[in-house]
Amino acid sequence: MRIAVLVAAVFCFSALVGLVAAFGSVKVAVLVAAAVFGSAMLALPTQLLFSGLFFLSFLLVGQLFYFGGFGQAVWISFGLGGLLFAKWILAWFDSSQSRRLSVLGALAGLFLFSVVFSAVINLSPVLQAVAGGKNLVGLWGVFLVLGAGLVATTTVRRIWKSFFWILLFQVPVVVYQYFVVAPSRTRFGSTTGGVEWDAVVGGFGGDPDGGGYSGGMAFFVCVAVAFAVACYRRGLIGAFRLWVAVAAGLVSVGLAEVKVVVVLVPVAAIVMLAPHIKRRPLIVMLGIPVALVAGVLVLFAYESLHYGNSGTTTNGGPAEIVERAFSYSLDPEHINYRTREMGRVAALKLWWQEHSLSEPGEWLFGHGPGASRGNSIVGAGEAARRYPFLIDRSAATQLLWDVGIIGFLAYMSACMIGALKAAKLASTPGLDKVDAAILESSAAGLAMLVIMMFYGRDPLEAPAVSVLIMLMLGYVVFQDRRCVARVG
Structure with a gap:
């Protein structure tokens, strides 16, 4: 051996x-x-690799990318994820490990198989397959070792508790980026005043001149605040700490101008409040409308904070502001040839128009890992080179182009079923309060992820976001196994 x-x-x-x-x-x-x-x-021990991957992804990789200009730093996270993948494979041969296959495990297996199968049948160039495949496969190692129980629950709980401090860490970074980096950024884009606030990404990385993972930062903020709320409801933290978390989240997403928050907050509220509709119907009936109103108020704040001096009118009612905020994303014909950026719906429409059931191969299995990537260390992907604009507008379109409808449905199904399972497990009698808070916020996070998949590429490309996704999915599988074991 x-x-x-x-x-x-x-x-x-x-x-x-x-x-x-x-x-x-x-x-x-x-x-x-x-x-x-x-x-x-x-x-090295699996525990040490797991903890190291988490903290490097959230605290180091993004800073190397954004402030150091070293975009290849993301390979640190994906490489460590590959090591965890190898650790799981070695553990699989240990007869003491459970062979029970969960629904989420089956969906994960189907997705990983779709990636490999797509690369094989498309004869994808090796470098393209490696560069694109790392985003699709690399960090599933986190999911696998968590689901297999190779990471102690105390480690997972400690990581989730650290979200409060990582949330606070975003504030000084965001303030510096907003007041120092953004004003000096080269202005370009479709709006009158440019899109300089795209440079505000917190600690999640990106190019100061070309935009970064601000959506990923907003997603993390929403999950971290949801965890703070879940902990507060169980008496794990006090009101002061909760409001500090909320204030830090508001500063982060406010200065970053991430409109998807308007949708994420109500989704999280619905998921976290719905299980309590029988016991506390009044709170549920009031909480969801309050979340919707809060989303509209965020848009008003963006209009004043980011567009007030840009020449774009800030007049109009809520309906007009909402239309102005989302019209370009929902426009099925929107293509900005100067920035090469497509609208989100336009990108989905293009994929649908370019594929037909009469030629099911690429419709079912895609064009191969990395085929849709417009920018990469090894150059544009084979599918991306056909168009004068970037077709990988979001994680959803990346999956559709790269691994086809089968891989796309496997990934999206894992998100939705994971959210449902997490919500159900959170109410398990006798469950530790911290674990219940983790599962409840994971249910909200995975539900929000369904929206994020159509918003940007962050779920697949931002290491910290990918780690967070696998952290949530993996812990759902682990707690599901424990629940089944207890019943057995």
Whole structure:
């Protein structure tokens, strides 16, 4: 066994050295060194790798990307995710591990199979498949080791409790980006005043001149605040800490101008309040309309804060403001040829128009991992090169182009079923209060994720967001297994 591992290591090292020679790039050389070093990290305990992946993804990778200009830093997270994947494979051969396959596990297997199968039948170029496939596969290792029970519950609880401090960490970063980076940014885009506030992304990374993962930051903020609310309702934190979390969230999403929050907040409110409709109907009946009103007020704040000095009118009622905020996203014909950016609905419409059931191959299985990527270290994908604009407008369109309707439905089904299971498990009698709060906020987070998949590419490309998604899905599987074991 050791000889086989040594031979495999030598083969991989030789291949990586060949890549360095072919590209002659310092960045590629750094990636090779990281890959070799990462292989040695397999000897580290799963717990340590898991915790390291989480904190590096949330606190280091985004800063290297945004402030250091090192976009390839995302490979740190995806590489560590690959190590966790390997840890799960090794644990699978341990007879003490449960072989029970959950619904979420089956959907995850179907999605991963669709990625590999799509690469094989499309004969995807190796570099394109690796560059695009890492986003689709790399961080599923987090889901697998969590679901298999290879990570202690105390570690998971500690990570969720750290969300409060990571939320506070966003505030000074966002303030600096809004007042220092954004005003100096090159102005471009379809709006009169430019889109300089796209540079406000918190600690989630991106290009200060080209925009970043502000949507991912907003998604995390909503999940973190939902967790704070769930903890408060169970007496785990006091009112002061709850309001500090809410205030930090408002500052972060307010300065970043992320309109999807208008939809995310009501979705989270509905998911978290719905289970209590029998016991507290009045609170539920009041809470959901309040969340909707809060969303509209956020739009009013954006109109005043971001558009007040841009030449764009801030007059009009709520209906007009909502239309102005979302019209370009919902316009099925919107394409900005200067920025090469499509509207969200326009991108979905293009995919539908370009695929037909009469040729089911690409409709079912896609064009291969990375085919839709407009920008990559190895160049544009094979499908992306056909168009003068970027077709990978959102995570949903990426999945449809890359792995087809089968992979897309597997991923989306995992999100929706995960949300339903999390909500059900959160009310399990005798469940630890922290675990119940984690599951309740995971239900809200996975429900919001369904919206996020159509908003931007962050769920697949932003390491911190991908880690958060797998953290929620994996813990649902783990708690589901524990529940079944208790019943058994």
